[in-house]
Structures are given as C-alpha cells and as structure tokens.
Amino acid sequence: MITVLLFAGARDVIGSDRVTLVWTEAASVDALRARLSEEYPVIAGLLKSAMFSRGTSYLGREALVQPGDEVGMIPSVSGG
Amino acid sequence: MNRYHKQQLFAPIGEAGQRAIQHARVLVCGCGALGSVIADQLVRAGVGVVRIVDRDFVDITNLQRQMLFDEDDVRQQTPKAIAASEKLRRVNSEIIIEGIVGDITSETIRELAADVDLIVDGTDNYETRFLLNDWSLEKNIPWVHGGCIGSYGQVMAIVPGKTPCYRCILPEEPDPGTALTCDTAGVIAPAVHVIGSLEVSLALQLLTKTFDDSKPSIWHVDVWRGDFRKIDLTGLKEAGGCPACSGGQRDWLHGQRGARSAVLCGRNAVQVTPSSRAKLSLEKFRQDWQQLGVVTSNPYLVKLALNDGTSVTLFGDGRAVIGGTEEISVARGIYSRYVGQ
Structure with missing residues (x-):
C-alpha cells in the first residue's frame, strides 16, 4: 500500500486529505500519476500539472515510489 | 530618523x-x-x-x-x-x-x-x-x-x-x-x-x-x-532534462507559444489583442460608439456597454476586454464587429 496525501485543489475535489492505493512493487511517479488518474478520474486534469513529494523532497517523474511510502500530491496554482 | x-x-x-x-x-x-x-x-x-x-x-x-x-x-x-x-x-x-x-x-x-x-x-x-x-x-x-x-x-x-x-x-x-x-x-x-x-x-x-x-x-x-x-x-x-533551462528552449519568448486571446480570471471577460500593436484614437471610438450603447471613458480606455449585457473596453494599444462572455470565439466576434480588423 501507499498513501497519497492530497493538497490544495486535489483535496477539495476528492473531499479527503488522503487516499490509499494497493502498491506491491516500486514504480515511478509517472506510473503513480497514471494510476491515480484511472482510479480518481475527477483529478485527472489536476494530475497533469501536479508535483509529488516524499517528506520534504521533490519527486521527479522517474523517481520510484516504494510500497509503504507516503507521498504528497500538490496541484499547481495559477491565480494571482 | x-x-x-x-x-x-x-x-x-x-x-x-x-x-x-x-x-x-x-x-x-x-x-x-x-x-x-x-x-x-x-x-x-x-x-x-x-x-x-x-x-x-x-x-x-x-x-x-x-x-x-x-x-x-x-x-x-x-x-x-x-x-x-x-x-x-x-x-x-x-x-x-x-x-x-x-x-x-x-x-x-x-x-x-x-x-x-x-x-x-x-x-x-x-x-x-x-x-x-x-x-x-x-x-x-x-x-x-x-x-x-x-x-x-x-x-x-x-x-x-x-x-x-x-x-x-x-x-x-x-x-x-x-x-x-x-x-x-x-x-x-x-x-x-x-x-x-x-x-x-x-x-x-x-x-x-x-x-x-x-x-x-x-x-x-x-x-x-x-x-x-x-x-x-x-x-x-x-x-536535468528541463526543456527551458537545460535544453535552451524559449518557446514563449520567441513567440512560438502563447495565444492572442485570454480569458481573464474571475472576470467573465476575455482580452483580445490585435495581431500587431496599434495606436488607436480613443476619441474616435468614443464618438463612433455613441449610437450603439452606453459609452464611458477615461484617459486610458473607452467602454461600450451593449444592450445584450456584453461590453467592449478598448485600450489605446488596440487591446480590448470583452465583458459578458468567457468564449474566446464570441469575444473575437465582438471585437471585429466593434473595433475592426
């Protein structure tokens, strides 16, 4: 399992501050993005421009998410 | 002090x-x-x-x-x-x-x-x-x-x-x-x-x-x-791998990316920009538009409020903010009808 902490618009749209996913082996952030998009189509648009983090570190597209990880999903913000 | x-x-x-x-x-x-x-x-x-x-x-x-x-x-x-x-x-x-x-x-x-x-x-x-x-x-x-x-x-x-x-x-x-x-x-x-x-x-x-x-x-x-x-x-x-800071691409600066119309955030309005920069006589538009609706102006812009709830606010550089719509195509239509080109 992994836990995805949801921030900003993602939390508002899903109505919860986290979701959990069955995650049996290490896979990339891009794979996580695809998986979230599939399971939560309501945030598919936000996922395209969201960034991911683990702890306080940024996770690039190729970074591996391991079973047991807690990662944050932070959609980009464009207003001003 | x-x-x-x-x-x-x-x-x-x-x-x-x-x-x-x-x-x-x-x-x-x-x-x-x-x-x-x-x-x-x-x-x-x-x-x-x-x-x-x-x-x-x-x-x-x-x-x-x-x-x-x-x-x-x-x-x-x-x-x-x-x-x-x-x-x-x-x-x-x-x-x-x-x-x-x-x-x-x-x-x-x-x-x-x-x-x-x-x-x-x-x-x-x-x-x-x-x-x-x-x-x-x-x-x-x-x-x-x-x-x-x-x-x-x-x-x-x-x-x-x-x-x-x-x-x-x-x-x-x-x-x-x-x-x-x-x-x-x-x-x-x-x-x-x-x-x-x-x-x-x-x-x-x-x-x-x-x-x-x-x-x-x-x-x-x-x-x-x-x-x-x-x-x-x-x-x-x-x-690495960033197209801009690693790859040297300047797509927006070189004008390959970027639209000439923009929906203005939270305004129910679209900005339309002419393809080349203009220097307009706002006074001329102020006079021409008198018959078309309610016209107001200040030194920087002229606004035409139309009966259907839309409006055109024209700036001296040729840009206009079209109010009452968030559809770029509608805004462009209104722009060409009242401002021209």
Whole structure:
C-alpha cells in the first residue's frame, strides 16, 4: 500500500486529505500519476500539472515510489 | 530618523542591504491581488524603481482582496496600473514608480523588462509565467514566482543557473480547464496577502544578496488549514532534462507559444489583442460608439456597454476586454464587429 496525501485543489475535489492505493512493487511517479488518474478520474486534469513529494523532497517523474511510502500530491496554482 | 530605520535594523538587510534595495529596479508583472501586495511592500521598502504593469481595469469584484483599489477606481474604471501607481506615490515620493497599462507579451517584454534587476510575479495565468521564465533564463535575471487560489498558494525564487526554473516544476502549460481557477475555487484575501508577502520576502533576499540559492525550494501554504510545506528542489536541478533551462528552449519568448486571446480570471471577460500593436484614437471610438450603447471613458480606455449585457473596453494599444462572455470565439466576434480588423 501507499498513501497519497492530497493538497490544495486535489483535496477539495476528492473531499479527503488522503487516499490509499494497493502498491506491491516500486514504480515511478509517472506510473503513480497514471494510476491515480484511472482510479480518481475527477483529478485527472489536476494530475497533469501536479508535483509529488516524499517528506520534504521533490519527486521527479522517474523517481520510484516504494510500497509503504507516503507521498504528497500538490496541484499547481495559477491565480494571482 | 530615516523612513527605512526599522527595516535597516533588521540584521540580514542592514545599511548595505538598504542601499542595494534603493538602487534596484524591479518589475511587478500584473497588479491584481498578488501584485497589489507586492507593489505596496516594494514601494514601502524603498526599491529605487518599481515598474507596475497590468492589462486590466478595476472591477467591483476586485475590492474584496486587491488592497490598492477603492470604489472610486471602480466607478472611474481606472486601469489597475494607474490606480496602483497613483496611490503608491502618496506612500513613497522618494522613489520612481511607473504605472504601465499594457499586456506582457513576447513583444512588449523586451521594453518592459529590459533594464530591471528582478521580476516579481503578480500574474494570474500560466502563459505569462512561462514567458517571464524564458526572459529570466535568456537575460540571466532572477524572478520570484507566486500563485494563489482558494486558501492556498505557492512561491518560488528562480535564479538562472543556480535554482530549478519554472518549467522544471511545470514542463508543459496545463490544458485549459484542467487546473483550478479562481472562477470555480474562489480566492480569499488572507491567501493572497500571505503569498504576496512571501514573494516580497524572497525579492528582498535577492536584492540584498542574502538569498541562499544552494537550497532551492518551493513553498506551499494553505492559510485556512495552517499548512506550510517547503519542498526541497535540489534533486530537480541535478536531474536535468528541463526543456527551458537545460535544453535552451524559449518557446514563449520567441513567440512560438502563447495565444492572442485570454480569458481573464474571475472576470467573465476575455482580452483580445490585435495581431500587431496599434495606436488607436480613443476619441474616435468614443464618438463612433455613441449610437450603439452606453459609452464611458477615461484617459486610458473607452467602454461600450451593449444592450445584450456584453461590453467592449478598448485600450489605446488596440487591446480590448470583452465583458459578458468567457468564449474566446464570441469575444473575437465582438471585437471585429466593434473595433475592426
């Protein structure tokens, strides 16, 4: 399992501050993005421009998410 | 006692930092909610030249959060850059404050940003931010990015060659409709004040050469829930692969990307820009439009309010804000009917 902490618009749209996913082996952030998009189509648009983090570190597209990880999903913000 | 006494007492700034601030030239791009906060604090801090550029005029829905404007500005439809610069000149008459009514495009940025030391982001859209990022990388000028919506926002300082750039964190412009806008999610004043203030904090660090570019980060804040997250971006720069700062692409600066029409955030309006810059006689339009609807004007714009609820607000540079629609095609139709081309 992994836990995805949801921030900003993602939390508002899903109505919860986290979701959990069955995650049996290490896979990339891009794979996580695809998986979230599939399971939560309501945030598919936000996922395209969201960034991911683990702890306080940024996770690039190729970074591996391991079973047991807690990662944050932070959609980009464009207003001003 | 000089007016900057308390700021100079703050050790990281000190007298040397204050001198650096007073010698600096800073461009504030966009003067809505974030831009108001940014311009206000930069002017009070004593930045030598503060250039404020904005393409819009003051609307009643702005007053909830855009701290430099009031009901007189709404009545007179004062362009934000003018309203802001006039107010701020009363705050600090010892510096140069330039208010410029206009859009920041791949053409105009060459004049607007040619001579500045720093750019601070008060814009409300991705496109202008990608353009600022291209300019920053091309000219080796730092910029501070900030964005805000609802109760949250993000802030990041970009120093070319040292920190990741805006395109590192956002490789492609999000498709229209995929990101939240303040139309749907709204925005509250505490969020814009916090985000704008954090941008100025970074700006002052950059101007006083106290910014630590060895620890690049982006800050995410939610003022409603009290979340403050600082994400370390060190790995991002090392990973490389950014089309802009590693690959040298300047798609927005070279005009390959970027539209000539833009839906204005939260305004039920679309800005239409002519394909080439114009210098219009606003007086002529003011006369020609008399038979068509209610015409109002000030030295910077002429507005035609039509019976069907739409409106055309035309600026001297040929741009128009078409009110009452968010459809670009409808807005372009109205533009060609009443302005021409």
